[in-house]
Amino acid sequence: MKVARLVFAVFLMFSLSLGLALQREGYQDYGQGYGRRYYYEPGPNVPSEFYWSRLRYTSDYASGSSYGFHRYGGGGGWSRDYPKADNDCLIALRRLTHINSPSPLNVVDLDSDHIFDYPWIYAVQVNTWTFTEEEAKRLHDYLLKGGFLMVDDFHGTDDWEHFMAGMRMVLPDATVEDLKDADEIYHVLYDINEKFQIPSEVYVNTGRTYEKDGYVPKWRAIRNDHGRIMVAICANMHLGDAWEWADSPQYPEKFSGLAFRIVLNYIMYAMTH
Amino acid sequence: MFEFFFKYPRSVYTRGHLALLGAWPTWMLVALIVAAAAGLAWLIRARLAQAAPVMQSWRAWVVWGLETLLAAILLVLLWQPAITVAELKPQQNIIAVLVDDSRSMGISEGGITREAQAVKTLEGGVLDGLNRSFQTRLYRVDDVPARIDNLAALRPAAPSTRLGDSLKQLSEETSDLPIGAVVLLSDGDDNSGGIAEDTLNALRARHIPVHTVGFGRERSEHDVELDDAVVAPRALADSRLAARITLHQRGYAGQKIELTVRDVSAGQPKILASRTVTLGAGGNLQVETLMFNIGGAGAKTLEIAAGPLAGEENTANNRLTRVVNVGSEPRRILYVEGEPRWEYKFIRQAEEDDRMVQIASIVRTTENKFYRQGLADLKELADGFPTRPEDLFVYQGLIIGSVNAGYFTPGQQELIRQFVDRRGGGLLMLGGQFALGDGDWNASPLTDLLPTVLPTQAGTFHREADPAHGTTHATAELAPAGVDSIITRLVDDPAANAAKWKKLPYLMDYEDPGIAKPGAAVLANMITPEGRTLPLLITENFGHGRTAIMATGGSWRWQMSSPLGDTAHDLFWQQLLRWLVSDTPGHVAASVPAQMLLDSGAITFTATVGDQQYNPARDAKVEAHILGPSGVSALVEMTPVPDSPGQFQAAWNAPKEGAYLTEITAQRADPATGVFKELGRDVLTFQRMDGVAENFHVEQNRALLEHLSAATGGQYWKPAELGKLAGAIPFSEAGVTVRETKDLWDLPLVFLVLVLLRFAEWWLRRKWGIV
Structure with missing residues (x-):
């Protein structure tokens, strides 16, 4: 019995140490089995016109897919693929557009009014998000006042339902629509006439573009009363991985290329509509 | 004595x-x-x-x-x-005795009307005294002098008084008579705006002294009077307008009175705005501004009213009428933005709710790509910023965002100048990292167009350094000139409006726009993190148009950081952009000297006609189509004004009381075919009102009577002193005289x-x- 307790204690200490190591700022495990690591240096906060802002939210244990990562959990929930995916995307933004964005990555919370200083926010694994009434109202106001939310990296029927449960708290009467190729959001910067499912890095080992039962990519959106898209939804896809793995020889370029074009179009749309 | x-x-x-x-x-x-x-x-x-x-x-x-x-x-x-x-030689001269018989002489004071006082005075020995030495002729005067046989013919009912015109006409009609002097009995309430200099010259030329006798109280005891109400004669549909009301009072200092603006165009009057104000010191002019939404398109008649208060002696001077021509044709603005930024998005978003202003825009999305929005057709702006006047001049306003001056060719910069100066468009420059001084506009040929002297050094643009904590922020506040501006009025009440400006969220960035030029108006300031006060919104008229600088690209924070439903950001931008384009003329710009014709139908239409490039169209055929009350209809051809290329005029007389709508069209023959093609058209409104002017300025205008007598060698008399009139009149150089x-x-x-x-x-x- 004592041995069992000792073994359990050692295992627990090891687990905690590993967890803490993984949570050190800027470090991220970069691909199982490839033995590479990525270090992100945030740098000074340079005043910018555009801040790449990731939404930090409280995850729900019961959603089943986030393995209980809470607000400050690493590797899942709100911070999935952070910071490399975001940083790669920001580099592409700086290189390919005229948007002023020298500032490093930014994380915003729904428990602060400073979210209103950043009219663009990106959220992942939104099947795990939960809101208090106050948080839901803040996001509701944010969107109706002119903010733009892009959501990514959730798959299948259950994830969709969990995402929508949160979305209904924010926008109870919102109508979700499938975006057509002709929609302005796909032509504001690049003319994107052909879209396909953008898989996560799982594709490298399995060749599967889908996860769970999310076989078909859903390019969806919620508009305001004037027809402006305020929530862009990338369901059954993982654009974040496509940015993050863009420099990997194993991850097909066509997915990363489309993912970059999509997000740059979304940002450009958010800044012009 | x-x-x-x-x-x-x-x-x-x-x-x-x-x-x-x-x-x-x-x-x-x-x-x-x-x-x-x-x-x-x-x-x-x-x-x-x-x-x-x-x-x-x-x-x-x-x-x-x-x-x-x-x-x-x-x-x-x-x-x-x-x-x-x-x-004057005895019995060889005529003394003209003129009695004002306008309606204001019917006002009763102390149980007797002013006119009755005049008659009583004349019959109390004055006329007899004059008749002993002279012949006398009696006249009644209002708009014109009319000879009467006796004082019983006087009826104080004429709707207006034009003392100057009447005296001039009297002088002309009696040119062959030995008029020794004129005795004018009046309250001085002249409705023509005073005695014209040519009238005085005509009297001086004949050496006719005018002796004036003043009737009526020089000060009312209890009265509120509207002196003027200034409302823009033209507006776009659903515009927010300001009525600048000037009033004065006697006997009600410190009391409260309600000012209202009503739309009385339709059958059922509709209150557009009302506000209770506290009356100032007696006799002092007080200016109050009421803001209101003018509503839909059409000719609108507005009634501006004060009170009335209990015990007022005259309530007919508590109301004024104004007409506004509300246009329905949307105005278009070209917005050029050098980089994607939030200000661009939120300005466009603010304009979504304004159906009368449309923004066509070009934004530079990458080094080599542009994105166009708000296009009328796919060809619009396909080649970027216009290079021909006919392409740029289709817009009424122009916004230049964060764009370096060097982006525009010298030809395009000259085009921008002509857009404001000749075409009469509105130009708005925004702050930004490539704007104003930081965009080398301080070295461009357009510096004289701008309302400020831009700083000569670079580095004038500053972003909020720490938006997450807001510790270095720049804030906006209303400047004195912005208190009564329609652009900066976010809340109707002036005090609440100033407080609202102070509460606006801080700006996400700002740029030093330099020093406002003389003649420019600083409507709002900003306080920088270092505590400096810089102009934020500056406006100026230039040539036929107007220019403005909004020295920030970060006002979008007013939208995002204010509570949901707060309209300050959208209202500000809608009002600023409407100001930018509202007065931009079309190819035909028509005007009249005054939209309210009081007791006279004489009116002169003026139209400025420009061709496709807004150069004067000298050879245009211009006509005024007039529709008036009770089926009045007329077509008047307008003739070119000598030495004013492109200007046409026509005089007309509105025969009946009521509202008139006039459409002025300009055509020009095609040089190739000889067929007339329309250049443009404009609509204006005016209204004739009879009998209203006599309700105003009913206190005795002693200053006018004294001026008239002093300028002609006569004397101002109080009725009680008239016993000495007969002794003073003989000494005159008019008529038949002898030197004593x-x-x-x-x-x-x-x-x-x-x-x-x-x-x-x-x-x-x-x-x-x-x-």
Whole structure:
């Protein structure tokens, strides 16, 4: 019995140490089995016109897919693929557009009014998000006042339902629509006439573009009363991985290329509509 | 009293010339006076040593002065001083007696109307007194003079008074008559804006003195009167307009009164705005501004009213009417943005709710890509910023965002100048990292177009350094010139509006726009993190158009960081952009001197006509199509104004009371085919109202009556003093006169002065103890 307790204690200490190591700022495990690591240096906060802002939210244990990562959990929930995916995307933004964005990555919370200083926010694994009434109202106001939310990296029927449960708290009467190729959001910067499912890095080992039962990519959106898209939804896809793995020889370029074009179009749309 | 001392009426002295009738020359008089002064001085000096010690000082020279003065007066009297003055020959001249019979003379004061007072005064001996020496003719005057046989023919009912016009007409009609003087009995309430100089010249040319007799109280005891209400004559549909109301009061200082603006165009009047204000000191002009939404398109008649308050003597002067032509054609703005930024998005978003203003925009998305929005068709702006006037001049406004001046070719920069100067468009420059001074606009040929002198150094643009904590923020506040501006009015109440500006969220960035030029208006300021106050919103008129600078690209935070539903950001931008384009003319810009015709239908239409490039269209065919009340309809051809290329005018007379709508069209023959093609059209409104002017300025206008009499050599009289009128009138150079010489040596005043001089010397000597 004592041995069992000792073994359990050692295992627990090891687990905690590993967890803490993984949570050190800027470090991220970069691909199982490839033995590479990525270090992100945030740098000074340079005043910018555009801040790449990731939404930090409280995850729900019961959603089943986030393995209980809470607000400050690493590797899942709100911070999935952070910071490399975001940083790669920001580099592409700086290189390919005229948007002023020298500032490093930014994380915003729904428990602060400073979210209103950043009219663009990106959220992942939104099947795990939960809101208090106050948080839901803040996001509701944010969107109706002119903010733009892009959501990514959730798959299948259950994830969709969990995402929508949160979305209904924010926008109870919102109508979700499938975006057509002709929609302005796909032509504001690049003319994107052909879209396909953008898989996560799982594709490298399995060749599967889908996860769970999310076989078909859903390019969806919620508009305001004037027809402006305020929530862009990338369901059954993982654009974040496509940015993050863009420099990997194993991850097909066509997915990363489309993912970059999509997000740059979304940002450009958010800044012009 | 005057005549007691001076023997003759005042008019003898004002109109006569002094003369010395003595046979000896005048130089001898001067010499004798000097000799007398010198002799007295020598005498006093010679005896000074023997005089009492008290006199051996300045006192001796006082005595010398008094005696010299006495000697001088006596010498002057020996030269027989007199005054020569022209005097009307008895029974050979006519005195025109004019009685104002406008409606304001019917106002009752102390149980008797002003006109009844005038009649009573005339019948109380004044007319008889005049008739003893002259022939008299009675006239009633309102717009024109009309001769009457007797005072019973007077009816104080005329809807207006034009004293100047009436006097001028009287002078012309009686040019062959020996008019010796005019006696005008009136309250001075002239509705034509005063006595014109040519009227005074006509009276002066005939030397006709006008004696004015004032009736009516010079100050009301209890009255509120609207002096003026200024409302823009044109507006876009659903525009927010300002009514700038000027009023004054008597007897209600400190009391509250409700000001209202009503739309009375339709059958059921609709209140557009109302506000309770506190009345200021009695007689002082007070200016209040009411903001309101003018509503849909069409010709609108607005009634601006105050009160009334309990006990007011005259409530008919509490209302004014104004007409506004509300256009329905949307205005278009070209917005050029050099980089994607939030300000661009939120300005466009603010305009989504304004159906009257449309923004066509180009934003530079990458180094080599542009994105166009708000296009009328796919060809619009396909080649970027226009290079031809006909392509740029289709817009009424132009916004230049964060774009370096070098982005525009010299030809395009000249086009921008012409857009404002010649076409009459509005130009708005925004702050940004490539804007104003940081965009090298300070070295561009367009610097004189801008409302500020831009800083010469770079680095004038600053972003919020720490948006997450907001510790370095720049805030906005209303400037004094913005208090009454329609652009910056976010809340109707002025005090609440100023407070609202102070509460606006901080700006995400700002740029130093330099110093406002003379003539520019700084409507809002910003306080930088270092505590400096810089102009934020500056406007100026330039050429036919207008320019403005909004020295930030970060006002979008007013939208994102204000509570949901707060309209400040959207309202501000809608009002600013409407200001930018509202007054931008089309190819035809029509105007009238005044939209309210009071008691007269005479009106002159003026139209400025430009071709496709807004150059003067000298050879245009311009017509005014007029529709008025009760089926009035007219087509008037307008003729070119000499020395004003592109300007056309037509005079017309509105025959009936009511609202008129006039559409002015311009056509020009195609040089190739000879077929007339329309250049453009414009619509204006005006209204004729009769009998309203007499309700205003009902206090006696004594200043006008005094001015009229003084300018013509007459005199202002109070009714109680009229007994002396007959004695003053004869001394006139008008009519048939004879020159009379009147002695002055025996004036009672002269003897009084002589006695006083001797008495003064005696009294002084006694006081000094030497008698």
